[in-house]
Amino acid sequence: MTAVSLTGVDAETKVPLKRRLKRAERARQIKALALVLPLLLFLLFTFAGPIAGMLWRAVDDREVRQVLPQTVTALANWDGKDLPDEKAYAALASDIVAARASGTVAIAAKRLNYALNGFRTILTSTARNLKAVPEPGTAKEALIKINPAWRERNTWTTIRDAGGPVTSFYLLSALDLTRNVDGAIVAASPDQAIYREIFARTFLISISVTALCLILGFPVAYLLAALPSGRSNLLMIFVLLPFWTSLLVRTCAWIVLLQSQGVVNDSLHWLGIIDAPLRLIYNRFGVCVAMTHVLLPFMILPLYSSMKAISPAYMRAAASLGAPPLTAFLRIYLPQTLPGIGAGSLLVFILALGYYITPALVGGAADQMISYFIALYTTETANWGLASALGAVLLLATVLLALVYGKLVQGQQVTGGMKN
Amino acid sequence: MEAGMVTSAPALVRFSGIQKTYDGEHLVVKNLDLDIRKGEFITLLGPSGSGKTTTLMMLAGFEVPTQGEIYLADRPIKNMPPHKRDIGMVFQNYALFPHLTIEENVAFPLSVRKTNKAETQARVKAALRMIKMETLAQRRPGQLSGGQQQRVALARALVFNPQLVLMDEPLGALDKRLREQMQLEIKQLHETMGITVVYVTHDQSEALTMSDRIAVFNDGIVQQIDKPDALYEHPVNSFVANFVGENNVLDGTVETVDKDYCRVALAAGGSVMARAVNVSGAGASTSLSVRPERVAIVPDGTSSDGPNRLPAKVQNTIYLGDHALAVLDVSGNAEFMVKLQPGAHDSLKHGESVFITFRPEDCLALDPA
Numbered sequence: 001m002t003a004v005s006l007t008g009v010d011a012e013t014k015v016p017l018k019r020r021l022k023r024a025e026r027a028r029q030i031k032a033l034a035l036v037l038p039l040l041l042f043l044l045f046t047f048a049g050p051i052a053g054m055l056w057r058a059v060d061d062r063e064v065r066q067v068l069p070q071t072v073t074a075l076a077n078w079d080g081k082d083l084p085d086e087k088a089y090a091a092l093a094s095d096i097v098a099a100r101a102s103g104t105v106a107i108a109a110k111r112l113n114y115a116l117n118g119f120r121t122i123l124t125s126t127a128r129n130l131k132a133v134p135e136p137g138t139a140k141e142a143l144i145k146i147n148p149a150w151r152e153r154n155t156w157t158t159i160r161d162a163g164g165p166v167t168s169f170y171l172l173s174a175l176d177l178t179r180n181v182d183g184a185i186v187a188a189s190p191d192q193a194i195y196r197e198i199f200a201r202t203f204l205i206s207i208s209v210t211a212l213c214l215i216l217g218f219p220v221a222y223l224l225a226a227l228p229s230g231r232s233n234l235l236m237i238f239v240l241l242p243f244w245t246s247l248l249v250r251t252c253a254w255i256v257l258l259q260s261q262g263v264v265n266d267s268l269h270w271l272g273i274i275d276a277p278l279r280l281i282y283n284r285f286g287v288c289v290a291m292t293h294v295l296l297p298f299m300i301l302p303l304y305s306s307m308k309a310i311s312p313a314y315m316r317a318a319a320s321l322g323a324p325p326l327t328a329f330l331r332i333y334l335p336q337t338l339p340g341i342g343a344g345s346l347l348v349f350i351l352a353l354g355y356y357i358t359p360a361l362v363g364g365a366a367d368q369m370i371s372y373f374i375a376l377y378t379t380e381t382a383n384w385g386l387a388s389a390l391g392a393v394l395l396l397a398t399v400l401l402a403l404v405y406g407k408l409v410q411g412q413q414v415t416g417g418m419k420n
Numbered sequence: 421m422e423a424g425m426v427t428s429a430p431a432l433v434r435f436s437g438i439q440k441t442y443d444g445e446h447l448v449v450k451n452l453d454l455d456i457r458k459g460e461f462i463t464l465l466g467p468s469g470s471g472k473t474t475t476l477m478m479l480a481g482f483e484v485p486t487q488g489e490i491y492l493a494d495r496p497i498k499n500m501p502p503h504k505r506d507i508g509m510v511f512q513n514y515a516l517f518p519h520l521t522i523e524e525n526v527a528f529p530l531s532v533r534k535t536n537k538a539e540t541q542a543r544v545k546a547a548l549r550m551i552k553m554e555t556l557a558q559r560r561p562g563q564l565s566g567g568q569q570q571r572v573a574l575a576r577a578l579v580f581n582p583q584l585v586l587m588d589e590p591l592g593a594l595d596k597r598l599r600e601q602m603q604l605e606i607k608q609l610h611e612t613m614g615i616t617v618v619y620v621t622h623d624q625s626e627a628l629t630m631s632d633r634i635a636v637f638n639d640g641i642v643q644q645i646d647k648p649d650a651l652y653e654h655p656v657n658s659f660v661a662n663f664v665g666e667n668n669v670l671d672g673t674v675e676t677v678d679k680d681y682c683r684v685a686l687a688a689g690g691s692v693m694a695r696a697v698n699v700s701g702a703g704a705s706t707s708l709s710v711r712p713e714r715v716a717i718v719p720d721g722t723s724s725d726g727p728n729r730l731p732a733k734v735q736n737t738i739y740l741g742d743h744a745l746a747v748l749d750v751s752g753n754a755e756f757m758v759k760l761q762p763g764a765h766d767s768l769k770h771g772e773s774v775f776i777t778f779r780p781e782d783c784l785a786l787d788p789a
Contacts, residue, residue: 316482317515319502321529322580328503331528335519 051395057388058174061167064159067108068095072163075156080183084156089139092159093130100127114383115169116158122149154181170389195373195390202369202394205287205359206352212292213299213348214341221303221340225310239300247294251361254290255281258362286362294358295351299344306340346405350398370394431455431491432584432616433479438488440474448474450640452488456584456618461610463619463627466637467663473588475637476620480586481505493583503532508577510587514569516561522572523548523557529580547575550609567598574606578615587619591626603629624664628652636660657698658789661709668715668756669789670708674699682785684708688752692728693780698787707789712757714782717746717768718775727780732756734772737765750776 065072070091078084099105105127112119126146134142143150150156161169161179172178172185176193180186187193220239224232242250257263260277268274280286310333318328356371363369370390377387433456440449449471456462464472477483479490481502489496497505508529516525526547530540548554551571561569570590577585587606591599607630610617621627627634628648635645636659644651644660655661662669672684675691682696684706692708699706717732732748735755744765750756758776768774 311513311515313511313513313515314517316480316502317509317511317517318528318532319482320480320505320507320509320586321532321576322503322506323528323532324501324503327532331532332517336517 054388055392055395057384058170058392059166059168060385061111061162061164061169063111063164064108064162065164067099067104068092068159071095071159075160075163078156078160080153080157080160080181083151083153086137086140088156089143089150090134090136093139093143094133096123096127096130097133100130112158112162114173114386115162116154118149119155119158122147122155126150157181157183167385170385171392173386174389174393195370198368198370198373199393199397201367202353202371203397205284205291205355205367205369206349208288209291209295209352210299210345210349212288213296214345216292217296217299217303217344218337218341221300221307224300224304225307236304239297242294242297247357248361250294251290251358254286254293254362258286258289281362282364284363284367287359287367290358290362291352291355295348298347298351302343302347303337303340306337306343310336342405342408346402350401353394353398430458432458432460432493433618434491434494435475435479436489436491438475438478438485438490440471440478440483441486447486447640449478449485452640452642454635454642454645456616458616459614461607461617461619461630461632463621463631463634464637465621465624465627465634465663467622470637471640472620472622472635472637476586476588476618479584479618480507480509506580506582506584508580508582508585510570510573510577510585510590512589512592514561514566514573514590514593516569516572516576518561521558521560522553522564525561525572526576526579529576533580543579547579550578551575566594567602570594570602571605574609578609578613582615584616584618587617589621590619591621591623599626600629606630628664634664636663638663654697655709655784655786658707658709658786661784661786662789666712666757666759668710668712668750668753670710670751670753670756671788672706672708674702674704674706674785676702681780684785686730686751690730690751692730692783694783694785695781697784699785705788706785707787709784709786710778710782712745713759715758715776715778717748717758717760718777728783729775729777732774732776734768734770734774736770737768739765748774748776 071088074088074091075084078088096105099108105123109120109123112123126143129146130142140150161167161183169179173188173192174195176188176196177185178188178192220235224235224239227235255262258280259265260279260281262280264280265274265277269277280289314332314336315328318332319325323331353369354371355369356375359367359369360372371394374387374390374394377383377390433454435452435454438449438452439447441447448469452471452475454475464475466472474483478485479492481497481500485498489498491497492505492507516522517528520528523544527540527544530543535543544557545554548557551574553568553571553575556564556568561572564572573590590606591602594602603626606617609615610630619627619630628651631648633645634648634651636643636651638659644656646654651660652665655664658669661667670686670692672686672691674696675683675685677696677699680695681693682699683691684694685691686708694706694708718729730750732750734746735749736747737760738745738747739762742762744760744762746758746760746765746768747754748756748758756776
């Protein structure tokens with residue numbers, strides 16, 4: 001009887017019940033939001049904001065537009081096939097005179113020089129020699145007289161392409177591409193095409209370090225997971241020990257160890273194994289050793305946690321079913337550690353991609369990774385556009401990798417299940 | 421004993437003088453000698469820490485005996501690695517490989533033996549049909565219920581026709597109803613396939629239901645090996661009497677021994693006749709064992725011609741559906757159970773004085789517990 005009347009009420013008040021549930025849940029949701037809000041705001045201001053700013057700077061292009069506004073307007077309708085008309089020359093002359101008065105010539109010169117080497121000289125010499133705005137109709141002649149570069153179509157397309165307000169110039173540069181005089185995307189000249197190689201080098205070093213970490217970390221993680229908790233805790237402290245010293249100290253320690261008069265070379269020499277000191281540092285070897293040392297815990301910890309979850313019963317079951325130890329390991333144990341291998345490798349790889357201090361300290365000129373160049377353009381040459389573009393390409397590659405990993409892990413989780 | 425050996429099948433497994441210690445100080449298994457016959461369902465029964473699981477693990481090859489030798493089909497296997505022993509095993513937590521489908525799990529022992537594809541398929545199919553799970557072949561273990569996982573573990577342990585199947589408390593994680601159903605299914609599989617099963621459990625009712633023989637372990641020693649009914653009716657000592665089935669204990673001292681029977685003076689006064697099973701002689705202290713269903717309650721004042729008649733006080737009655745229990749205070753034992761027909765408990769009142777009687781052949785004089 002009670003049951004019957006209850007179902008009736010349920011059916012009638014289905015929507016109100018849902019609403020009541022929502023109301024009851026809302027307080028909880030607000031509380032949860034309040035708890036994460038400080039971190040959310042912090043991340044927004046310190047992480048999401050700067051990244052968005054960086055991405056924007058990779059396409060932002062307003063320097064030339066601000067310094068040479070009339071020229072940019074005059075060139076807007078230029079077809080680029082011939083030299084621009086007299087009006088454009090007149091606009092440029094008037095802009096240059098105005099810019100010289102306000103002292104902003106250098107800003108435009110710097111930006112234009114990125115796109116066309118030598119533009120700085122063209123613009124500054126023109127500004128220096130152009131005493132006043134030329135008479136109407138004589139601007140073209142006057143400018144070409146000061147610098148014959150104004151007779152080149154290339155000079156004008158450079159100004160037009162740098163006219164903003166957004167540009168693909170930096171992103172193309174980061175990929176060793178450029179626009180030719182006709183606006184088509186072509187490979188950059190060999191002396192400027194360096195970034196692809198640096199990206200390739202960055203990925204190669206990161207992959208090597210990840211592989212080294214996996215090879216060295218897997219047995220350690222296995223040992224940690226297999227030992228009784230007392231001893232495994234002790235070993236875990238050793239694994240975590242590197243976190244207690246600063247990255248800089250650890251890297252410098254490698255310099256002490258690996259330099260030509262360092263501990264390793266001296267020992268080998270003393271043992272009579274080598275006659276001349278081996279070159280162990282300021283090369284790729286040193287970079288890989290130092291980075292592997294720093295990043296090893298990031299591989300061991302995820303591996304350990306995935307191995308800890310694998311019951312020893314699985315290996316016993318495999319043995320009782322007739323699998324020799326190696327078969328049991330390859331077919332039963334290893335597949336179950338794949339999520340850990342994936343997580344550890346992704347973590348190490350992504351961290352390695354952004355490495356800056358270690359390669360800068362223990363690497364040679366040919367071992368500098370992309371972060372070094374990003375830092376260089378940010379702090380030394382103040383070419384923020386290119387620095388941002390390089391960062392954006394790196395970020396994109398990293399995000400793609402993370403997505404691929406996410407897909408793989410998702411596939412794994414469907415297969416996972418029983419925990420003992 | 422000799423006659424029994426002639427009629428039964430030859431021993432498939434022989435434990436000979438097995439000792440096992442983990443820490444070098446305490447023996448977990450003390451001098452085990454045990455024969456397991458081909459086609460037999462033998463259960464190692466005992467409380468935790470009694471050495472039964474260690475014995476099973478030594479047979480499976482996951483533990484090495486400290487001393488002694490184990491023979492499987494007359495071959496010593498002490499130093500043979502587990503994967504070469506050809507022994508199927510069902511684990512307590514099933515140990516199904518979580519990253520493989522049910523089909524792949526069952527096919528695993530065949531694929532490591534490099535059985536050809538067609539035969540593997542046929543045998544996996546047959547095994548899945550046997551456990552009625554053909555339709556779930558593509559599922560993962562995590563998507564199955566406990567009972568289903570247990571069936572798959574069984575199929576996986578049987579699919580390669582091992583000469584011996586070990587089961588380590590396989591039903592421990594299941595609820596009571598499912599456990600009872602699986603007990604019958606396992607028993608049925610054993611009978612239809614003619615496999616030899618060594619089963620470990622601490623649940624005496626499970627052991628009684630399924631086994632051909634039961635080896636009762638305690639303190640690293642096999643206390644008694646016997647058929648379930650013999651174990652229940654003729655326990656050789658107090659431990660077996662207490663561990664297998666419900667039991668009432670009365671403490672006393674042997675007064676006289678006359679052939680198979682003895683007269684025992686109870687600690688709280690009175691005396692009873694009991695079967696002398698495990699007593700050294702007159703003057704020895706003893707524990708009397710009486711099963712609850714072998715005791716009758718007679719009202720105060722009625723006369724009885726039985727030799728064993730003791731005063732009792734009703735403590736409590738418990739209704740259990742198919743039967744009822746009366747908890748009595750008898751001779752200092754305040755938890756003396758008597759099994760009653762349902763309904764019979766109504767007439768007993770708390771604190772009421774009654775008498776109990778039992779036949780001398782149902783009362784066993786055993787070693788003092």
